[in-house]
Amino acid sequence: MAKTLEDKQYLIRFNCDKKSHLEVLNHDLCATDCPDKACTLFCPGEVYKWEGDRMFVGYEGCHECGSCRIGCPHENIKWEYPKGGHGVVFRLA
Amino acid sequence: MSEKFDVIVVGAGPAGTSCAYTAAQNGLKVLLIERGEYPGAKNVMGGILYRKQLEEIIPEFWKEAPIERPVVEQRFWFLDKESMVTTSYKGLDWGKEPFNNFTVLRAKFDKWFAEKAVEQGALLINETVVTECLVEDGKVIGVKTDRPDGDVYADVVVLADGVNSLLGKQLGFHKEWKPNEVALTVMEVLKIQKKVINERFNIKDDQGVSVEIFGDATQGILGTGFLYTNKDSVNIGVGTTLSGMVKKKLKPYELLERLKDHPMIQPYIEGAETQEYLAHLIPEGGYHAIPKLVGDGVLVVGDAAQFVNAIHREGSNMAMASGKMAAETIIEAKEIGDYSERTLDSYRTTIYDSFIGKDLKKYKEAAHTFEENPQYFQEYIPLMNEAMHTFFSVDGTPKREKQKKIMAKMTAGRGKLGLAKDMYKAWKAVK
Ligand SMILES: Cc1cc2nc3c(=O)[nH]c(=O)nc-3n(C[C@H](O)[C@H](O)[C@H](O)COP(=O)(O)OP(=O)(O)OC[C@H]3O[C@@H](n4cnc5c(N)ncnc54)[C@H](O)[C@@H]3O)c2cc1C
Ligand code: SF4
Ligand code: SF4
Numbered sequence: 001m002a003k004t005l006e007d008k009q010y011l012i013r014f015n016c017d018k019k020s021h022l023e024v025l026n027h028d029l030c031a032t033d034c035p036d037k038a039c040t041l042f043c044p045g046e047v048y049k050w051e052g053d054r055m056f057v058g059y060e061g062c063h064e065c066g067s068c069r070i071g072c073p074h075e076n077i078k079w080e081y082p083k084g085g086h087g088v089v090f091r092l093a
Numbered sequence: 094m095s096e097k098f099d100v101i102v103v104g105a106g107p108a109g110t111s112c113a114y115t116a117a118q119n120g121l122k123v124l125l126i127e128r129g130e131y132p133g134a135k136n137v138m139g140g141i142l143y144r145k146q147l148e149e150i151i152p153e154f155w156k157e158a159p160i161e162r163p164v165v166e167q168r169f170w171f172l173d174k175e176s177m178v179t180t181s182y183k184g185l186d187w188g189k190e191p192f193n194n195f196t197v198l199r200a201k202f203d204k205w206f207a208e209k210a211v212e213q214g215a216l217l218i219n220e221t222v223v224t225e226c227l228v229e230d231g232k233v234i235g236v237k238t239d240r241p242d243g244d245v246y247a248d249v250v251v252l253a254d255g256v257n258s259l260l261g262k263q264l265g266f267h268k269e270w271k272p273n274e275v276a277l278t279v280m281e282v283l284k285i286q287k288k289v290i291n292e293r294f295n296i297k298d299d300q301g302v303s304v305e306i307f308g309d310a311t312q313g314i315l316g317t318g319f320l321y322t323n324k325d326s327v328n329i330g331v332g333t334t335l336s337g338m339v340k341k342k343l344k345p346y347e348l349l350e351r352l353k354d355h356p357m358i359q360p361y362i363e364g365a366e367t368q369e370y371l372a373h374l375i376p377e378g379g380y381h382a383i384p385k386l387v388g389d390g391v392l393v394v395g396d397a398a399q400f401v402n403a404i405h406r407e408g409s410n411m412a413m414a415s416g417k418m419a420a421e422t423i424i425e426a427k428e429i430g431d432y433s434e435r436t437l438d439s440y441r442t443t444i445y446d447s448f449i450g451k452d453l454k455k456y457k458e459a460a461h462t463f464e465e466n467p468q469y470f471q472e473y474i475p476l477m478n479e480a481m482h483t484f485f486s487v488d489g490t491p492k493r494e495k496q497k498k499i500m501a502k503m504t505a506g507r508g509k510l511g512l513a514k515d516m517y518k519a520w521k522a523v524k
Pocket of ligand 3: 022042043044045046047048061062063064065066067068069372
């Protein structure tokens with residue numbers, strides 16, 4: 001049974017686009033006004049990682065759930081759907 | 094794509110497909126647009142599909158739909174750390190036609206359902222995102238897609254784009270959902286041999302069990318877990334309001350791991366192999382969060398309209414019913430050739446008069462009550478477990494004394510009046 005998130009993410013098919021469908025608008029805001037960095041906690045794909053002074057966005061592992069758009073306290077994330085046919089693909093089995 | 098359609102439906106989930114199916118069946122020219130590789134590729138649910146609403150669209154669908162098992166037993170588990178209080182109902186007639194509900198796997202089910210709409214004459218286009226509604230003089234006249242030359246026109250556009258309805262927001266039908274109006278839920282599909290599932294859940298090949306899990310599953314915050322049996326896998330998941338998750342700084346996948354490791358749950362899934370891990374939001378804002386449903390040339394259905402009854406895990410059925418109602422309204426509008434908000438408004442009144450509006454109204458304070466009063470999840474479930482433990486442990490204490498002790502414990506925190514008030518509040522919230 002998959003235990004770690006890494007193992008779980010590995011089981012999913014992501015048909016990644018070259019371009020990110022997620023964008024953190026203002027990294028300074030994350031640094032100064034968001035002590036908890038909420039998006040790094042609740043995101044089910046651990047797409048957001050705070051690296052020193054910037055938010056790293058691993059959009060390739062995004063489930064497109066929409067939580068970060070709604071849960072970011074500063075509306076600091078530009079959230080779009082990946083291009084048609086791209087992004088997460090849940091399986092038929 | 095320069096031709097014009099009667100109806101463009103955005104999103105091939107249960108809501109959009111029902112709408113497309115019904116409209117096409119009645120001779121309308123329908124375009125169904127889906128952003129996934131196939132319908133269902135983006136879609137997630139615990140897996141309980143109620144029979145009634147789909148039967149009204151496709152009679153006896155269970156004879157050919159890819160269903161997993163008809164559910165014959167519904168269990169409710171109130172977890173504490175190392176114990177649980179359980180209740181359940183098992184009815185063997187639920188295992189016979191016409192059944193009560195089924196477990197399904199969404200990717201399979203949605204794909205099948207959309208194919209049925211295509212058989213009725215709807216045109217399905219996958220791998221295409223609708224990026225905005227085309228609006229002229231305040232009237233929706235079509236959609237813009239991310240395809241080259243991707244504008245398409247129709248008399249009516251139906252927004253069936255799910256909980257992340259960017260289109261409803263674009264039209265100003267609703268503002269962004271608040272974190273307490275959505276539940277973030279993660280789940281896994283765990284492969285287990287059919288024989289082993291049957292033994293562990295005490296069922297036969299063609300019988301299924303649903304388990305709703307409260308209490309320790311969500312560390313005391315508003316939310317639930319579930320465990321549903323498929324043919325040769327189980328779906329296990331857990332979710333809480335996004336606001337709860339933020340407040341408690343929880344990681345959803347850690348919550349799920351905790352549930353899987355819980356000593357009461359673990360024996361059911363031991364030795365299983367994870368097939369898939371999925372995450373999705375459930376719109377749980379209820380009655381107060383329902384957005385504007387109708388505009389000139391546009392209707393909103395399903396999750397995009399917040400049609401989910403969290404207490405009864407109903408969502409896909411409401412999606413289907415609303416999709417069908419939308420189609421019926423459009424069929425009438427076509428007869429008189431008028432697609433204005435005034436004419437289409439009968440969809441709104443139909444919704445509010447149906448079980449959807451009535452049930453959402455009935456539970457309109459429920460989520461709110463439980464979120465504002467965490468004692469239900471944090472205190473009463475452990476207390477319930479303790480009470481049972483005390484009452485059923487034979488240690489020489491007379492039963493009357495035990496009952497007294499239990500009552501004293503129950504009221505210690507909030508006082509007798511507080512307890513009574515809480516019970517009354519809970520009753521009012523769900524009555
Ligand atoms: C974990 C979980 C457990 C659940 N358990 C149950 C349950 O047991 N029983 C139950 O009845 N309900 C359950 N639900 C609720 C149920 O899944 C939803 O209510 C139901 O799927 C709503 O259907 P819908 O068609 O409105 O939306 P969706 O199923 O979300 O479909 C929306 C569709 O639109 C597409 N789309 C979105 N935007 C665009 C765009 N711009 N362009 C093109 N395509 C687009 C999406 O790809 C998707 O296919 C659960 C939900 C979750 C998340
Ligand atoms: S939640 Fe929003 S503001 Fe906070 S760290 Fe993430 S992106 Fe930045
Ligand atoms: S949409 Fe969901 S999965 Fe994707 S980055 Fe946001 S929170 Fe993470």
